[in-house]
Amino acid sequence: MPEHSFTPFPFADVYHEKTEHSWLSVRKPGHSMDWSTQPSPYKRYSSELLRVSLTEDNPLKRFLYRVAGITAKKSYPGVEYYLRSNPSAGALYPNEVYFQARGVEDFPDGIYHLEVASSSAVLLAEIGQEEGLDAYLEDRHRREGLLLCVSGVYWRSSWKYHDRAFRYVLLDAGHLLGSAEAAAQVEGTDYSIRYRIDREGLNQFFGFGREEWMLSCFDKAAFSEKTVEAPLFALRSVDPTGTFEPNDLIEQGYRETDRLQGCQEQRRVPKAPFDPDVLAEAIYRRRSIRAFTGTPITLEELHRILDWAEAPVPSDCDESLHLYMVVNNVEGMKPGLWLGEKLLREGDLSGRAGYLCLEQTLGCERAVTFFITGEGNYQPLYQKAGLIGQRLYLAAEAQGIGASGIGAYYDQEVQEFLGTKEKVLYAFAVGR
Template sequence: MPPSNISGKAYHEATKHSYLSVQLDPNYVDAATQPSAFKVYPQFYRRVKLNLNNKIHSFIWLTSAVTFSKVYKNVPYKLRVNPSAGALYPTEVYVQIRGMAEIVDGIYHLEVENNCLTLIYELIDDGLESYIIPGRSIKGFIFLISSVYYRSSWKYKDRSLRYCLLDSGHHLGAVAASAYLNQLDIQLIFDFDKLALNTDLGFENKEFISACAVSGEIQEKQVRRLRLKLPFVCGTDYFVANQFIEDSYQTTACQTSRKQQLQQPQFNFEPDKFYQTVWDRRSVRRFRKESILQEQYLYILQLLKQPIPTETFEPVEIYSVVHRVEGMTSGLYQGVNLVKAGNFSDKTGYLCVNQALARDCAAILFFVSEYTSYQTAMQIAGFLGHRIYLGSNYIGIQCSGIGAFYDDETQEFLETNKDVLYAMVIGI
């Protein structure tokens, strides 16, 4: 399917919420019709059970591990290290492993539900490098993040591409957290031949690649494209196509990101405490309307200033609305600068589609961007959101992401012409 003329800006405009649009389409769904949230290859594929005493296995496992199971309204949910809008989990992880002892060189699907790697393609002189970093070979790991979009569009309809991309960014954040705990550097890559890779991985129109993370030794070596197209396996038990999402994805997949110099962040997390934070991370469901310390708020802002390890990026600016931070004037801030003072808790609650979380939090952070690549900007917003999750929980406060807001009214309140991509709430 050739790319359409739906730009990232046009897609974002077409999927805006307003008070009227939400009232006209409250978007109720029947939970009994929810598509499956786990992709499983046929039983005859070769599998490697993840052994957590093996450092390589542990590194891969912690990028997507199930950390808690619950039943809500008779529906079972398996919560993971990576958050997901509506706990729908559209993202899947594939990892190419090359040059690692006791592991066959190949492309593996991470089977999250069963804690195993499924070998879906054995390498010879070919691999993912030719799509992502032509002319080089990676001794180590190439993680691919994909989206099975119907898991999200089942509930969120046309706006679901936003959620898929934000979830992809969060999943990259989970990869980065596992890399940190295993003392490995990673590089995020957003600009590569996603459309060709979708075709050769056999995804048809039901799944798409959004981003990549590389960790390992980069060698100057020519690697050819996959010599065989992979058999198709659907990531849901049934599928309903959304042509608008498919067209929007295809066009935005071809947009080029801005460039920057690759730089690794420098964190100082205590390993055992940070591991427990990764394991225990949850989205808060309600706040007690208590204040947080100014040091806690500033700690989060400092985390956001750390470099994002990528050469392809989009700048994302942070506006915050402070409700309850000791020692700070309530109001709208850009960075640490007060833009306008006032108690805006009811206003932010309204703007976020009347969600109590946005009203009762200690502070809400809005991410805005004037991008050239929509996919990159949204994923970086999700990646930064994951930092806020882990940083907040690490210092003992709570957090949640919010993807639903009245777009134009939020822009007007923030006094910006840039698109609002995401919101994060923190507090107690």
């Protein structure tokens, strides 16, 4: 994974430190949820707007459904909720998906919202040949095909996770980008992630208030040397949550980490080590496992997971990540702490891994616990970690192995355990 010198913006470190978990912090009183203010997980535009149903009768519809379609329903006494193809911390889904289609069958040239609740694409505005969302990308080149944009709606997450929610918004945006990547892999089409975008301009165009902001784009369109201009109109503001409580720390975190520096481009598009049909089925079946049996996985299965997790991520701001492994139950591999092929510490560390993940049994029972660390531009860094998380999910699912992302851990104690000063971005458990 890429290495480059980087001078971080101070507030990224400030925000990260302010939202660290410790043994004491998670035991402090005051962390409660007010069910009367629970935000809606669905954004809905006017019923009068044109909707295109995402039935599987053309490639773009199949692609969009694989990105964020509803794949399961969970029912409990007095409550029911729906799961999607993209993972989300607490199934809160603090992101929205918008896209531009140009020259695409069954879709008038225009700007759309992916309305998950109705499994449809809502046409927000038609566009001409010389205007579009392409103008908000750094190169401004005119795209033919699909340009997808991911926003963050932080109150959906901060309602439960409070100040730490900005981390989850970024991780879940990365999960969405990972779902889009997997859908593109199934099709066999090239793609790239765009972080060097005019987020402020996009926020104004979409009519976002402080409740929602743009994060990144997923580009799978062909582009020409012609450039386009931003539309001369703006879209009407629509409430994404129904309720809202502002969080100054999170909003400052977004503003202070918006400007990027020292970006390096990664142009290589990898090929997933799975048959497209197997990968497509894994997208639909993927779930977060809640318990492991303790049955081992094989070294070959782990290598296939790593082959995909460590493959290049094509983007215009590729950040450096490290993937540590606490190996507990892998046939043919010594238990202990690993970084790549290097055994850093040998022995049974399963209990320690479980403790570090806020004493969750998932960290103890799994075959492998991953810890993802890194430094760099905060928004691309965290979104890449989320994308790697989705790769881990799908690589495990494609082999009949369970997986679960873990966004809560004792930050500083994990750093000490790993022997690194890098930010801990994500933990992840896989096993049977």
